[in-house]
Amino acid sequence: MVKSExxxxxRVEPTPGAxxxxxxxxxxxxxxxxxxxxKWGRAALMGGVVWFCFFIGLAMGGHMxxxxxxxxxxxxxxxxxxxxxxxxxxLYIVCWLIGYGFADDPAQAARATYEYGTTFLLIAGLLNYLxxxxxxxxxxxxxx
Amino acid sequence: MRHFLVxxxxxxxASVVFGAMAKDTPRERWLYGLKVxxxxxxxxxxxxxxxxxxxx
Numbered sequence: 001m002v003k004s005e006x007x008x009x010x011r012v013e014p015t016p017g018a019x020x021x022x023x024x025x026x027x028x029x030x031x032x033x034x035x036x037x038x039k040w041g042r043a044a045l046m047g048g049v050v051w052f053c054f055f056i057g058l059a060m061g062g063h064m065x066x067x068x069x070x071x072x073x074x075x076x077x078x079x080x081x082x083x084x085x086x087x088x089x090x091l092y093i094v095c096w097l098i099g100y101g102f103a104d105d106p107a108q109a110a111r112a113t114y115e116y117g118t119t120f121l122l123i124a125g126l127l128n129y130l131x132x133x134x135x136x137x138x139x140x141x142x143x144x
Numbered sequence: 145m146r147h148f149l150v151x152x153x154x155x156x157x158a159s160v161v162f163g164a165m166a167k168d169t170p171r172e173r174w175l176y177g178l179k180v181x182x183x184x185x186x187x188x189x190x191x192x193x194x195x196x197x198x199x200x
Contacts, residue, residue: 042164045160045164046160046161046164046165049157049160049161052157053157056153112146113150116150119154120154123154123157123158127157127158127161130161130162130165131161134164134165
């Protein structure tokens with residue numbers, strides 16, 4: 001293969017700016033990224049799963065993570081689950097602003113569904129990251 | 145029983161997203177989603193039995 005042919009093959013299509021906007025919207029409001037690329041079914045299905053997991057996690061008495069709980073090096077241990085929770089976008093931000101779902105009191109931790117709720121809250125965020133990447137790829141024309 | 149139902153709910157939610165993202169045709173997506181769901185359940189039960197015998 002001559003050099004000019006190789007350069008032509010290796011050229012990568014630039015990502016359109018709108019795709020980044022779709023990605024940010026998909027993170028911020030679960031399901032909205034697919035709505036922006038007019039994939040109604042996927043928006044309802046994938047966004048619906050994220051919303052469902054988040055609210056069932058809260059209903060089970062789950063706990064979300066931020067940096068305020070740990071002290072010293074244990075604050076660093078809060079970072080990975082906080083990143084997972086943060087995937088829920090505006091749902092996490094609103095709860096953080098009103099201080100709902102972050103309480104770590106013994107009465108809440110004693111609930112039988114406390115650990116399940118925490119897991120569902122983490123999963124809601126992680127699944128929304130996947131949903132966001134799917135919407136971004138669609139907006140960038142990488143898959144349909 | 146409640147533990148198993150919650151695990152099934154978790155598996156269903158995760159497999160819906162995995163199934164919707166992967167593959168090309170609706171049939172392939174259904175099959176992949178069901179496969180992921182079954183894997184979550186089977187591996188979850190296997191781990192539960194494994195941990196049952198570990199005296200922590």
